[in-house]
Amino acid sequence: MAAVPVQPEITNTTALPVHFGLVVFPFYRVLDIFGPFDVFNSLATVYDIPMKLSVLSTTMDTVSSSPVGGPVIVNGSYNDFGESIKPTMTFAEYLAKNETKHVAIGGETSDIDVLVLPGGSGTRAIMEQEVAFVKAVFPKVKYVLSVCTGATIAARAGILDGRRATTNKKAWKWATSTGNSTEWIGRARWVDDGNIWSSSGVSAGTDMAYAWVSSVYGDAVSDYLSKVAEYTRWSDPNEDPFADIWGVPT
Amino acid sequence: MAAVPVQPEITNTTALPVHFGLVVFPFYRVLDIFGPFDVFNSLATVYDIPMKLSVLSTTMDTVSSSPVGGPVIVNGSYNDFGESIKPTMTFAEYLAKNETKHVAIGGETSDIDVLVLPGGSGTRAIMEQEVAFVKAVFPKVKYVLSVCTGATIAARAGILDGRRATTNKKAWKWATSTGNSTEWIGRARWVDDGNIWSSSGVSAGTDMAYAWVSSVYGDAVSDYLSKVAEYTRWSDPNEDPFADIWGVPT
Numbered sequence: 474m475a476a477v478p479v480q481p482e483i484t485n486t487t488a489l490p491v492h493f494g495l496v497v498f499p500f501y502r503v504l505d506i507f508g509p510f511d512v513f514n515s516l517a518t519v520y521d522i523p524m525k526l527s528v529l530s531t532t533m534d535t536v537s538s539s540p541v542g543g544p545v546i547v548n549g550s551y552n553d554f555g556e557s558i559k560p561t562m563t564f565a566e567y568l569a570k571n572e573t574k575h576v577a578i579g580g581e582t583s584d585i586d587v588l589v590l591p592g593g594s595g596t597r598a599i600m601e602q603e604v605a606f607v608k609a610v611f612p613k614v615k616y617v618l619s620v621c622t623g624a625t626i627a628a629r630a631g632i633l634d635g636r637r638a639t640t641n642k643k644a645w646k647w648a649t650s651t652g653n654s655t656e657w658i659g660r661a662r663w664v665d666d667g668n669i670w671s672s673s674g675v676s677a678g679t680d681m682a683y684a685w686v687s688s689v690y691g692d693a694v695s696d697y698l699s700k701v702a703e704y705t706r707w708s709d710p711n712e713d714p715f716a717d718i719w720g721v722p723t
Numbered sequence: 724m725a726a727v728p729v730q731p732e733i734t735n736t737t738a739l740p741v742h743f744g745l746v747v748f749p750f751y752r753v754l755d756i757f758g759p760f761d762v763f764n765s766l767a768t769v770y771d772i773p774m775k776l777s778v779l780s781t782t783m784d785t786v787s788s789s790p791v792g793g794p795v796i797v798n799g800s801y802n803d804f805g806e807s808i809k810p811t812m813t814f815a816e817y818l819a820k821n822e823t824k825h826v827a828i829g830g831e832t833s834d835i836d837v838l839v840l841p842g843g844s845g846t847r848a849i850m851e852q853e854v855a856f857v858k859a860v861f862p863k864v865k866y867v868l869s870v871c872t873g874a875t876i877a878a879r880a881g882i883l884d885g886r887r888a889t890t891n892k893k894a895w896k897w898a899t900s901t902g903n904s905t906e907w908i909g910r911a912r913w914v915d916d917g918n919i920w921s922s923s924g925v926s927a928g929t930d931m932a933y934a935w936v937s938s939v940y941g942d943a944v945s946d947y948l949s950k951v952a953e954y955t956r957w958s959d960p961n962e963d964p965f966a967d968i969w970g971v972p973t
Contacts, residue, residue, distance in 0.1 A: 477893075477970045495806075503764060504952065507757035510806060511925065514753060514788055517804035518844070524804045535785070535809045538764055554767035554774045556745075556760060557809040559785045594768070643727075643951055675761065676954035679926075701893055702754065703965040704926035715953040720727045 478700050481693035483520060490615055490689065492525045494567075494585035496603055496626070497536045497558055500595030505620040506558070508679030509589060512686060515698050527585060529567060530560040531602050540594070564606040584613045592621030592641060592674070604629045618685060619671040620678030627669065628652030637666045641674035642719040659723035660716040662707050673713060680707040728950050731943035733770060740836035740865055740939065742775045744817075746853055746876070747786045747808055750845030755870040756808070758929030759839060762936060765948050777835060779817060780810040781852050790844070814856040834863045842871030842891060842924070854879040868935060869921040870928030877919065878902030887916045891924035892969040909973035910966040912957055923963060930957040 483489070493513060495506065517524040530536050539555025567585075588610060590603075607630035611617065619627050624640040625648050627633050633655040640648040640657070649657045658664050663672040663681035665688070672681035683706040687695035699706045716723050733739070743763060745756065767774040780786050789805025817835075838860060840853075857880035861867065869877050874890040875898050877883050884904040889911040891898055899907045908914050913922040913931035915938070922931035933956040937945035949956045966973050 478968065493804075502761065503757040504761035507753040507761075507806070511752065511754035511757075514805055517802050518790060521802060524802065526804050526806075528806065540768060552767050552771060552774065554743075554776050555764055556757070556776075556778065559807040559809060642953060674951075674953040676929075676952050700965065700968055701924075702926050703892060703924035705964070714955070715950065718728065718950055 478697055480519065481691070481697055483522070483694055484691045485689065489522065490586035491523050492527065492583050492586045494527045494529055494588045494610075494614075496588070496590050496606065496623075497528055497530045497560060498595045498598075498600065498603055499536055500540055500555075500593055501536070501538050501591050502593030502621060502675055503538045503556060504675050505591035505593060505623060505678050506589070508676060509618065509620060509682035511702065512679065512682040512698060515701060516686060516690065516694070519698065519701065520694075525583065526561070527567065528558065528561045529564055529606065532563060533560055535559050538593070564602050568606065568609055585610060586615045588614045588617045590617065590619040590623035590626045591678075592619070592623040592625070596622040596625050597647075600626055600629065607632065615668060616685070616689075617669045618678075618681065619669075620681070621672065621674045622648050624648060624671045625651040627671070628655055632669065633671075636669055637664050638669065638671040639664045639673050640671065642713075642715045642721050643674060645719065645721045659721040660713045661710055662713045663710050665710065673715060677707075677715075679704070684708065684710065728947055730769065731941070731947055733772070733944055734941045735939065739772065741773050742777065742833050742836045744777045744779055744835035744838045744860075744864075746838070746840050746856065746873075747778055747780045747810060748845045748848075748850065748853055749786055750790055750805075750843055751786070751788050751808075751841050752843030752871060752925055753788045753806060754925050755841035755843060755873060755928050756839070758926060759868065759870060759932035761952065762929065762932040762948060765951060766936060766940065766944070769948065769951065770944075775833065776811070777817065778808065778811045779814055779856065782813060783810055785809050788843070814852050818856065818859055835860060836865045838864045838867045840867065840869040840873035840876045841928075842869075842873040842875070846872040846875050847897075850876055850879065857882065865918060866935070866939075867919045868928075868931065869919075870931070871922065871924045872898050874898060874921045875901040877921070878905055882919065883921075886919055887914050888919065888921040889914045889923050890921065892963075892965045892971050893924060895969065895971045909971040910963045911960055912963045913960050915960065923965060927963075927965075929954070934958065934960065
């Protein structure tokens with residue numbers, strides 16, 4: 474029997490990102506958030522490295538993934554089946570650098586290094602505050618990671634102008650219409666455009682997260698975490714059967 | 724170009740489950756919950772069928788996935804990087820059939836049809852209330868779905884005695900020790916044992932959820948939802964590379 478996997482060292486010797494920020498809004502898609510954050514949580518627990526988290530929203534109220542309370546009712550549904558996540562800080566508090574409130578889980582005030590933008594039907598709203606927040610913080614963040622239609626928040630903030638990105642394949646036509654100066658990549662599980670990474674719909678965010686961890690913390694780290702999670706990473710960003718399935722121009 | 728997928732009808736004509744229950748506790752693993760619930764949420768939204776949800780915990784406080792606040796500190800870590808979910812009801816309220824509180828998201832009082840037991844390092848605790856809750860409600864539920872070390876809650880409640888089940892592969896030795904009368908299946912992505920389904924670690928819960936939807940709502944429904952989520956389902960319950968990777972006896 475082969476030896477079981479052993480936790481590898483983080484070999485990256487450059488400064489690692491510390492402060493993660495997550496934007497949440499009503500009618501978010503849960504896997505867009507928790508696919509990637511399962512990876513980041515595991516990184517924090519397994520490696521015990523300094524990592525902070527701010528969960529940001531318009532108010533401090535819990536935010537539901539369900540249509541009710543969200544801006545869009547699909548199929549005429551008022552179904553409120555969904556799970557609620559607790560913000561740690563409002564957009565306004567973060568932007569005001571309120572010293573009392575502007576403290577992440579993990580302690581201490583600092584700027585966000587890694588900003589995660591999930592998608593979901595809730596992105597069909599105007600998202601004025603979310604878009605303004607992304608625009609305001611982008612100059613200081615090290616990475617933006619968008620999942621699914623979360624790319625539309627980035628596009629509306631203007632940060633995808635002249636950049637390469639991808640988004641949800643079923644919602645391709647609408648989603649790409651939010652960024653007319655973006656080079657949208659039709660066949661891509663995810664797109665690495667330097668400080669902006671974007672993934673295809675829903676479950677693609679998980680593969681992007683493992684690829685991003687591979688890039689930033691080392692491939693052995695990503696591989697080990699994926700085995701702990703009993704997950705088979707998709708490691709080819711160009712492998713994307715869903716482009717054809719949903720008739721996306723490629 | 725092939726036509727894009729069209730939402731199929733639910734062809735199952737028997738009574739569908741309505742009321743889902745989710746047990747949450749500190750230091751849960753997020754993908755154990757949100758892999759399956761991404762599927763169930765999508766089912767509720769896309770099909771607009773009557774579905775209710777109760778998120779159950781010891782108290783009404785938000786529950787974090789992080790080690791801090793959880794019963795076990797791994798690697799000496801006091802890292803509190805994690806996300807908090809909001810319960811809708813306590814175990815005691817549900818068991819007391821409190822008419823005011825015993826109302827699920829989705830409205831109205833009813834018994835839970837589908838009870839989901841996630842895993843995570845938090846299951847290393849005694850879990851007295853969680854185990855007692857599972858024991859109390861099992862006679863009336865239609866399905867129990869355990870993910871990862873969530874199977875240990877079921878085992879400690881005695882409901883896996885004489886039953887077939889699987890669990891997390893890295894934590895196999897400890898996890899299986901909680902159920903000495905259980906037939907633990909070493910090589911299995913998930914195990915369907917009638918009214919009790921159990922999956923392997925973390926990401927395996929997602930594949931079990933699609934398989935369960937296939938079984939209960941129809942395979943075309945499961946296939947469609949997986950394509951919307953841009954997810955390639957593992958459809959063979961016996962396909963499990965992680966048994967060998969983690970040295971599980973098979």
